[in-house]
Amino acid sequence: MPRIEATDPTAPAxxxxxxxxxxxxxxxxxxxxxxxxxxxxxxxDGIHFFVARDETDAVTGTIAMAEMDGYGEVKALFVDPDAxxxxxxxxxxxxxxxxxxxRGLDWLRLETGDRLLAxxxxxxxxGFTTCGPFGDYEANSSSVFMEKFLG
Numbered sequence: 001m002p003r004i005e006a007t008d009p010t011a012p013a014x015x016x017x018x019x020x021x022x023x024x025x026x027x028x029x030x031x032x033x034x035x036x037x038x039x040x041x042x043x044x045d046g047i048h049f050f051v052a053r054d055e056t057d058a059v060t061g062t063i064a065m066a067e068m069d070g071y072g073e074v075k076a077l078f079v080d081p082d083a084x085x086x087x088x089x090x091x092x093x094x095x096x097x098x099x100x101x102x103r104g105l106d107w108l109r110l111e112t113g114d115r116l117l118a119x120x121x122x123x124x125x126x127g128f129t130t131c132g133p134f135g136d137y138e139a140n141s142s143s144v145f146m147e148k149f150l151g
Contacts, residue, residue: 002052002053002054002060002061002088002091003052003053004050004051004052004053004091004092004095005050005051005053006048006049006050007049007050007051008043008049009039009040009042009043009049009062009064009076010039010040010043013051013058013059014039014049014051014059014062015039016059017051017059017061017062017078017080018036018038018039018042018062018076018078020078020080020081021036021062021076021078022034022036022038025113028113028115028116029113029115029142030142032140033113033140033141033142033143035111035137035143036075036076037064037075037076042064042075042076046066046067047064047065047066047067047075048064048065048067048096048099049062049063049064049076050062050063050064050092050095050096050099052079052083052088052091052092054083059080060079060080060082060083060088061077061078061079061080061083061088061089061092062076062077062078062092063075063076063077063078063092063093063095063096064076064096065096065099065100065108067103067105068109068135070105070106070107071105071106071107071108071109071134071147072096072099072100072103072105072107072108072109073108073109073110073111073135074093074096074108074109074110075110077089077092077093077119079092089119089122090122090125090126093122093123093126094126096108097126097148097150100150101150105150106149106150106151107147107148107149107150107151108128108147108148108150109131109134109135109145109146109147109148110123110128110145110146110147111133111137111143111144111145111146112143112144112146113142113143113144114142114143114144115142120144120146123146124146126148127148128146128147128148129146129147129148130144130145130146131145131146131147132145133145134147
C-alpha cells in the first residue's frame with residue numbers, strides 16, 4: 001500500500017516525475033493548450049501537493065489541489081509508468097478528494113486532455129462529469145473539463 005504525504009514539489013524526486021509529466025504533455029498537446037504547473041508554481045500558497053511513496057520510499061506518483069473560490073482544482077496527477085496498473089492514481093485522487101472535503105470545498109474540478117484516455121476514464125469512474133471551462137480556462141480543441149460535487 002503506498003504512503004501518501006504532503007511534500008515540497010521542488011524536491012528532486014517529485015520534480016523528476018513532474019518533468020516526465022510535462023514532457024508527455026508537450027509531446028501530446030500544443031503549447032497554448034498545456035496547463036500544467038511548474039514545480040515552483042505548485043509550491044505556491046493555496047496549493048496542496050502530495051506524493052505517493054512505495055515500500056522503498058521511492059516517489060511513484062504526484063497530485064496537487066489548488067484551493068480556488070469555492071472549489072478545489074486537481075492538478076499534477078501523474079504516476080510513474082513503472083508503477084501503473086496498481087490503483088495508485090485512484091488512491092491519489094481519493095486522497096485529494098478527502099483533503100477537499102476537510103477544507104469544506106463543495107466541488108473538485110479539473111482540466112485534462114482529450115488524448116489522455118486513461119485519465120478521462122479514471123475521472124469518470126471516480127464520479128467526475130464533463131462541464132464547461134471554469135476559472136481562467138477557455139475552451140480549446142483538446143481540453144476536457146470535469147467536475148465532481150462533494151457537498
